[in-house]
Amino acid sequence: MKWGDFVLRLLVRRRDRETISGDLLEEYREHVLPTRGSWSARLWYIRQILSFVSPIAWGLAIGVGLGTLQLVNTARAPLADDDAGGMLVMAAVIVLLWTSVSVATGLPTCRFRDAVAAGMLAGLATMAVFDATSILRVNVFLDQIRYRDDWVNLVARFDASSAPNLRAYANWEYVRGTPIVLAIGAVAGGLCGALAGVINRSIGSRRKRHEVRLKPDTPY
Amino acid sequence: MAEHLGALEQAVLLALIRPRTDLGKEAYGRAVLKEVQSRLNREISAGAVYATLDRLEAKGLVTSRLGPGTSVRGGRPKRHYAIQPEGIRALNEAKAAIDRLWAGLKGPLKGTL
Numbered sequence: 275m276k277w278g279d280f281v282l283r284l285l286v287r288r289r290d291r292e293t294i295s296g297d298l299l300e301e302y303r304e305h306v307l308p309t310r311g312s313w314s315a316r317l318w319y320i321r322q323i324l325s326f327v328s329p330i331a332w333g334l335a336i337g338v339g340l341g342t343l344q345l346v347n348t349a350r351a352p353l354a355d356d357d358a359g360g361m362l363v364m365a366a367v368i369v370l371l372w373t374s375v376s377v378a379t380g381l382p383t384c385r386f387r388d389a390v391a392a393g394m395l396a397g398l399a400t401m402a403v404f405d406a407t408s409i410l411r412v413n414v415f416l417d418q419i420r421y422r423d424d425w426v427n428l429v430a431r432f433d434a435s436s437a438p439n440l441r442a443y444a445n446w447e448y449v450r451g452t453p454i455v456l457a458i459g460a461v462a463g464g465l466c467g468a469l470a471g472v473i474n475r476s477i478g479s480r481r482k483r484h485e486v487r488l489k490p491d492t493p494y
Numbered sequence: 495m496a497e498h499l500g501a502l503e504q505a506v507l508l509a510l511i512r513p514r515t516d517l518g519k520e521a522y523g524r525a526v527l528k529e530v531q532s533r534l535n536r537e538i539s540a541g542a543v544y545a546t547l548d549r550l551e552a553k554g555l556v557t558s559r560l561g562p563g564t565s566v567r568g569g570r571p572k573r574h575y576a577i578q579p580e581g582i583r584a585l586n587e588a589k590a591a592i593d594r595l596w597a598g599l600k601g602p603l604k605g606t607l
Contacts, residue, residue, distance in 0.1 A: 286544070294544060296563055296570025297524040303566050325541030382542035383502050 278319050285326040298322055325378070332375040333396035333463070336368065337403025344404070348411055352418035372396050372463050376470030384478035386471035390464050397463015398456055405455045409448045416441055499588045502538075505530045506546045507585050510556060510577040522561065522572040523547070547575060555581035 282298070283291045298319065307315040343364075347354075375396045380389030412419070419425060420440060428447060429440070437443035499507070509529035510521050527543045550556045561572045 287548075290544065290548075290573065292563075292570045293523060293560070293573040294540070296567035296572065297522065297527070298540060299570070300564070300567045301524050301527075322540045325539030326544070327541075378539075382538055382546075383500050385500065 282323050329375050329379050329392040329395040330399045333399025336371050337400040340404050341407025348415050352415055353422055372466035373470050376467040380474045384474050389471035390467035393463040393467020394460045397459040401455050401459025405452050412444050499584050502546050507581050522574050
């Protein structure tokens with residue numbers, strides 16, 4: 275599990291690298307491996323490592339994935355219209371990922387606000403990276419995508435402006451839209467976090483029901 | 495007034511009050527994690543417990559020191575945690591708040607809502 279140890283060291287503070295990896299190694303060798311077997315023990319180790327990934331890091335990773343997909347699609351077919359079905363699937367995947375991150379982050383405390391905060395951070399981080407890759411896309415593929423159907427309005431606004439060139443104008447428009455993109459990410463992520471908060475509460479109350487057995491129809 | 499404590503923070507502080515786990519009296523990360531899991535009767539991720547320990551240390555409710563490692567850990571050191579008077583005060587306040595809420599009621603509750 276050397277690669278796992280390497281990833282773990284990237285995720286925790288320098289101060290805790292040796293101690294936390296030592297704790298996990300000790301638990302892995304002394305308890306998990308003998309009781310669960312090799313495969314299950316490896317899964318346990320991966321799960322423990324993933325538990326150190328913060329919502330922001332998850333959001334950045336989702337943003338990198340999303341941005342890379344956008345760049346690859348543009349490189350393959352710069353003038354192709356966005357497919358509505360594909361966009362819907364992508365949106366569903368993002369919602370699922372943001373909700374999963376929020377569930378995983380908020381579950382230990384089962385606090386609603388922890389899940390909402392995790393969702394907001396993940397959404398914000400995802401959209402920050404996605405916005406950066408969108409600006410990169412404009413600059414790399416400008417000569418091709420300026421002829422896209424969904425660029426007609428932007429090009430018309432450029433023609434009516436006194437901007438020196440389309441590149442500068444497109445960059446200015448994208449940067450001007452950044453706060454809105456970030457706000458959308460935070461709100462959408464927060465909504466996913468709220469959904470996760472409800473899921474976590476349901477899991478939490480189910481746990482409590484196992485611990486405290488109420489007797490129905492008996493007065494206080 | 496002491497810090498407001500979440501459920502996991504209380505569980506971690508209580509684990510430090512009662513360090514007599516199946517690993518002995520050593521309140522290092524793994525022992526705290528196992529004690530918390532045992533008390534809450536469910537699996538808690540390591541990341542959540544270490545993040546809570548970090549937060550409690552930043553609030554001044556616990557302190558930590560490094561101890562020697564063992565061969566099963568690949569010689570890596572252990573970080574031992576100890577609760578501070580502020581942590582005990584915060585726990586007492588958390589319990590007093592719960593006791594005030596439950597004053598006059600005897601658990602477990604019976605009946606329907």
